[in-house]
Amino acid sequence: MPNVAVLARGRWKDSRRHHAHADVLQVQCFKFIALTPICFRFSVSGCFRNMGDFKHLVIAKFKEGVVVEEVLKGMEKLVSDIDAVKSFEWGQDIESQEMLRQGFTHAFLMTFNKKEDFTAFVSHPNHVEFSATFSAAIEKIVLLDFPAVLAKAPK
Template sequence: MGDFKHLVLVKFKDGVLVEKLMEGMQNLVAEMDTVKSFEWGRNVLSEDTITQGFTHVFLLTFRSPNDLVTYTNHPSHLEYAEKFTAAIDKVLLFDFPPILVKPSA
């Protein structure tokens, strides 16, 4: 089996310092061997009607679904998830095995 993705779309509450929150996330994924890669970004091009208010995206890559389960059940993740959840207005999650159509160059 190939990689397994964990995609998170969020809209943060007003006044949340996203960069500060991301420092904690970067520390978390750095200590977790099950996380193969982590990327995040802020929506800059789409209109609110298309994005349904979601402003940020987070993409974690794991080697397997089991690695994702290990990550989500880890005490450090559970502790961070409390802070993250308290900072968001809404969230949308997808966990999926990607279908590669065009590999990176």
């Protein structure tokens, strides 16, 4: 069995319990510490280097009796009037099984060049005003705000 340092209860120990040597532990710890930035650089920060736009995803279920078309017109006007919004897409679910969709019917995706643009959008007076109208029309909502990681570029 190879000699490997393991972390147990907050202390580094040799995996071969009977022959633990301090020098082996030091070498193994050094390898771990020395390689960690390399692994981190290629796995985690590699993703962050390819980050693209900032996204605002809203998934909603409207209340009974709401005229969804009116809400959609208001939202389209809102994003057209605020320059911080790079793009806006929306759609109504037509394929998912009810059990999987959990009652949600519409998805809205706004794209911003950077998080600061999103912050400006959220505090914009038109958004604040429209949020009250939108909130009154929805029964359930899920919001996700995230920096997008480009995994595959469009052709």
